[in-house]
Amino acid sequence: MLEKLAAAWAVPDIQKRLIFVLKAFLVYVIASHIPMAGINHDAVNKLVSQGLLNAYDVFSGGALKRVSIIGLSLMPYINASIVMQLLTVAIPQLQALSKEGESGRRQISKITRYASIGLGFVQAAGLYNMFASGGAIPKGFFPMLEMMLIMTAGTMFLLWMGEQLTEKGIGNGTSLIIFVGIMISIPNQIIMTFKLVQEGAVSIFGVLGMAILFLASIVGVIYMTQGTRRIPVLNMRKVTTGGKMTASGQSYLPLKVNTAGVIPIIFAMSIQLFPQTFQQFFPRESGPFGEFLYNATMWLNPGSGNIFASLMFAALVMFFTYFYTAVQYDTNDIADNLKKYGSLIPGVKPGKPTAEYLDTVLTRITLAGAVFLATISLMQYWAPILTGTGIKGLSMIGGTSLLIVVGVALETMTAIEAQMAMRNYEGFIKTRPSDSDNMMRGRMR
Numbered sequence: 001m002l003e004k005l006a007a008a009w010a011v012p013d014i015q016k017r018l019i020f021v022l023k024a025f026l027v028y029v030i031a032s033h034i035p036m037a038g039i040n041h042d043a044v045n046k047l048v049s050q051g052l053l054n055a056y057d058v059f060s061g062g063a064l065k066r067v068s069i070i071g072l073s074l075m076p077y078i079n080a081s082i083v084m085q086l087l088t089v090a091i092p093q094l095q096a097l098s099k100e101g102e103s104g105r106r107q108i109s110k111i112t113r114y115a116s117i118g119l120g121f122v123q124a125a126g127l128y129n130m131f132a133s134g135g136a137i138p139k140g141f142f143p144m145l146e147m148m149l150i151m152t153a154g155t156m157f158l159l160w161m162g163e164q165l166t167e168k169g170i171g172n173g174t175s176l177i178i179f180v181g182i183m184i185s186i187p188n189q190i191i192m193t194f195k196l197v198q199e200g201a202v203s204i205f206g207v208l209g210m211a212i213l214f215l216a217s218i219v220g221v222i223y224m225t226q227g228t229r230r231i232p233v234l235n236m237r238k239v240t241t242g243g244k245m246t247a248s249g250q251s252y253l254p255l256k257v258n259t260a261g262v263i264p265i266i267f268a269m270s271i272q273l274f275p276q277t278f279q280q281f282f283p284r285e286s287g288p289f290g291e292f293l294y295n296a297t298m299w300l301n302p303g304s305g306n307i308f309a310s311l312m313f314a315a316l317v318m319f320f321t322y323f324y325t326a327v328q329y330d331t332n333d334i335a336d337n338l339k340k341y342g343s344l345i346p347g348v349k350p351g352k353p354t355a356e357y358l359d360t361v362l363t364r365i366t367l368a369g370a371v372f373l374a375t376i377s378l379m380q381y382w383a384p385i386l387t388g389t390g391i392k393g394l395s396m397i398g399g400t401s402l403l404i405v406v407g408v409a410l411e412t413m414t415a416i417e418a419q420m421a422m423r424n425y426e427g428f429i430k431t432r433p434s435d436s437d438n439m440m441r442g443r444m445r
Contacts, residue, residue, distance in 0.1 A: 004417065021169040024169065028070070028161070028181065029184055031157075040135060056072075061073075069154045071151055072155045073178070074158055078178075078266075080119050086327065116155065120156070161177065172408075210383055213383045221402055228255060228256050230252040230254050231255065253334075257372075268320055272301075272302070300312065322366055331358040334354075
């Protein structure tokens with residue numbers, strides 16, 4: 001990988017794009033350290049140290065804990081994109097719009113932006129209520145309006161910067177924004193780990209065990225992210241002589257083992273931590289309902305060491321893996337397209353038998369992907385307990401974050417390789433002698 005990066009850096013055009021990416025990363029880091037005024041940071045740290053807010057803080061690279069102007073990061077846009085993907089399948093009008101080509105995709109993207117603004121206001125208002133109830137921010141209408149406007153504007157700024165990265169940088173810009181937000185939180189976690197080792201709070205062997213599990217998780221994520229089941233497809237064409245069908249070539253239909261990506265984990269976390277979100281408004285001391293929410297939070301928190309909570313979380317991840325895979329892959333549509341273009345799978349009849357075959361294969365490989373996602377999502381909760389290091393300060397990168405970091409890194413390297421291949425092809429075309437040059441040389445001889 002380092003050799004490929006060095007070769008890409010030697011190409012002036014790619015070097016310019018990489019420098020632009022690094023400048024955008026610097027802007028993100030600076031913006032994440034610009035806090036809003038009138039914040040009690042000690043109270044914020046206490047509120048963000050656990051639960052759903054801690055997961056959001058990892059995505060923002062610590063910007064939420066600092067109550068930065070980009071504290072929401074791209075979470076409103078991520079949530080809006082997920083909702084739009086689901087609605088595109090459920091609503092016929094949106095489904096028809098998605099099939100209209102580039103114009104349809106632009107329209108859906110426009111709707112997603114407006115939804116991001118609305119979700120940004122809602123999430124910023126929810127954060128304000130949590131912070132205000134914990135004494136971290138002054139109460140009042142204008143402080144709430146200020147946080148809603150500033151944080152929503154910060155999200156839209158990051159979205160605009162992601163578009164610039166897509167156009168002038170390498171790969172998907174929004175993915176790179178999420179990537180840098182997660183990566184800048186790693187040094188702080190490593191420093192905190194060394195402090196705990198020096199204080200004797202954790203043993204060096206426990207930290208080594210965490211590091212081994214972390215590296216093993218990275219290797220597993222790489223294999224599962226790149227793992228595909230290639231189904232052979234014969235492309236048929238009619239031959240006028242004799243009127244027979246002959247194969248014009250063979251290609252493959254790739255079915256990814258981990259089609260759903262990190263979406264099932266995000267869904268499962270949202271449902272599992274739902275009671276904890278309400279607990280911010282109804283503390284344990286508020287009455288019977290607050291006591292009920294506290295007990296529900298303890299029972300449903302996988303990080304508490306509760307076996308039932310872990311099994312339920314794993315079941316939710318596996319369910320949403322199958323659900324999202326079914327949304328992404330319409331086997332009937334794939335079978336119809338293969339039949340339409342005269343392609344077939346060897347040994348399988350076109351039409352409904354092809355759809356049933358694809359559904360069977362997809363169900364089997366999705367099981368492996370679902371078990372893997374459930375395991376990697378629980379690793380962030382169980383690894384500190386198994387290694388005896390505790391939970392606080394040693395989370396490193398959680399299951400969702402690890403999948404995002406590795407996935408974006410692989411995607412970026414693929415984009416760099418594509419840029420290199422395109423430059424090499426253009427250079428080959430420019431240096432290759434043209435037909436007219438060859439004819440002139442022949443005449444001169």
